[in-house]
Amino acid sequence: MLADQIKQALHQAAKTTPWADHAPARAQDFPLETPKKAEHGHYATNMAMRLAKPLKRAPIQIAQELAAAVDTSGVIESVEVVNPGFINIRVSAAALRSVAVQTLEQGESYGKTGVGQGAKVQVEFVSANPTGPLSVGHGRLAAYGDSLARTLAAAGFAVQREFYVNDVGNQIEKLARSIFKRTSQSVFLNLRRSDFQTDEKYIQEFKRAFKENVTPFTTHFQVNEDDYQGDDVIAASAIITEASSELLNCVNINLDLFRSRKPIPNVDDFTCENDVQREEIQSLLIHPECNFSESRILNEFAIKAVDVYLEKQQNTLKQFGVVFDKWFRESELYQLDGVHNVEQVNLVLNKLRETGDMYEKEGAVWFASSKYLDEKDRVVQKSDGNKTYLMSDIAYIYNKLGVRGFDTAIYVWGADHHGYIDRIKSAGQALGFAPERLEVIIVQLVSIKGERMSKRRGNIIYLDELIEDVGADATRFFFLTRPPGTHCDFDMDLARDKSENNPMYYLQYVHARICSMMEKAGEANLAPDPAALDRLAEPVEMELLKLIADFPWEVQGAALAREPHRIINYLTAVAGKFHSFYHDHKVIQQDDESLSRARLALCGAVRTVFRNGLDMLGISAPEKM
RNA sequence: GCGCCCGUAGCUCAGUUGGAUAGAGCAACGGACUUCUAAUCCGUAGGCCGCAGGUUCGAAUCCUGCCGGGCGCGCCA
Structure with missing residues (x-):
């Protein structure tokens, strides 16, 4: 990806400066950002400002040393040093044009990167009790977890989606x-x-x-x-x-x-x-x-x-476009393990007894979670002999990280479970797993605004009713537009709105518009031609190319930060640029075939970004609207 | 009472490991369709980034205290 090339070039340049040993060891760790303002270039780095303190030197001088060493014969066209020490980088037009070529060549795999290095990541989400229909709160968990999984997969992780079924107790x-x-x-x-x-x-x-x-x-x-x-x-x-x-x-x-x-x-x-x-x-x-x-x-x-x-929950989730790889039943943990001929819960219980993390008191068995992160110890086996859910959860961690060997287990929980983070992480540590292998993400609860059909059951609305009312696409869009940590006020009226007021259409419309245009172009015997791309010269066209180049970078960032909502922000920015371009510049021009083919290639690349981006959100990309 | 999350434009919210003049959408106002889809575009207006300190070249972002809202604190799941 383009950003990686820039990092490489900067990393290379840093090696020739007097402070080479203070630069990041790996090119991928070289700080790089995408400035908000166009006049600040395509990319920028604050490396010099970061080094000012350890080097005890003026950042502007450090910046100048780095800038002077940058090779400007390749993808980088120019570097500029600005107060107090920013280095603004411009990419050559040729490099930007080649982005469109790559996008068209890679098609559905454009946006994928290898940062994940095939690490096995499990995302466990929804995991509602099988005692009732799914609620809107589960909907947000489902939308988030599924998009996170899709985003992680695109970033090169081997992802498994799991639903934990509490079928005992x-x-x-x-x-x-x-x-x-x-x-x-x-x-x-x-x-x-x-x-x-x-x-x-x-x-x-x-x-x-x-x-x-x-x-x-x-x-x-x-x-x-x-x-x-x-x-x-x-x-x-x-x-x-x-x-x-x-x-x-x-x-x-x-x-x-x-x-x-x-x-x-x-x-x-x-x-x-x-x-x-x-x-x-x-x-x-x-x-x-x-x-x-x-x-x-x-x-x-x-x-x-x-x-x-x-089955009901599965159907609802399927309608929502969420499919799990595994439905893990809690009762599995209570079945005899063929190897040790003992239930997994007891295997784990005994293991922790040996390490002194489990002890007996007042007829119950306690987990010494306060040795780790928890404020107090917790009961795992009640005095009546029954295990608590926590015992299952501990055995489940062992199953995930120990037995099945996931590198990372991500738990997606509703805010009402945040009180369990400490004890579950304590359990992971007691079992000897590295802390970073167990992640808990808390998704805040959902409230409904503008709701009118809540008379029958108080304020509880089921997910399948919501999907039927506003549609799966709009439901996912509104859940995903906010980061998981924020409280979500679901605006039913806006989500239901089938007009241009609904911001979801702003994204889908880009795709539909391009599809329709491609059809028109086909009738005129015009096809996208990457070879004609050097006809693109308008500033807005170059800006679009730059945005297209950002896609893999955005996906990667969203995956690593566990924030799929960034993709919506990104797509919204591309949509704005595209609509503006479309309005000002005619794509199909009878009297200029090569320009038409060049612009069609640009539009084709934009369409690819939208197809892939919307797919990561689990939102459909309609060809007509 | 203790813990976690949140507080940014009238409303719903972005703001990437602390960066350059804090941004979108909706709502409001004013413009643009004989044209590849106007589900669009262009413009105007709108802000003590909850409050007060602190950290530094630089804070919406990090630290402390307070205010306001949500959630959680069982031998329940």
């Missing part, structure tokens, strides 16, 4: 119980989803019928504060029982038992010496006639519920 049990209750209700009410045209109608009738049938039964199977109360549970219940008549049968039998007031045997009614005995009794309790027990039903519901919600 209290939340899942709670969900299973809620679905079980809803299913019992539907059996009692004798309602079947298949008798209704849509889920909405079914849910509506379900709620109406339930209200009108208040019996002792309803007090037993009533959903309360401890249950998930959303309508999606009613739908999930229907989906599960439609797919499994066996399970529905069990619910039926359970209801019969309840009606006949036969007590449902429970393992807690017996005294158990130990877990083995407890399990034996549990298995004996399975009803002899129908081979079922309520806890078994709940277990079955839990497994199916996770599948149902996961």
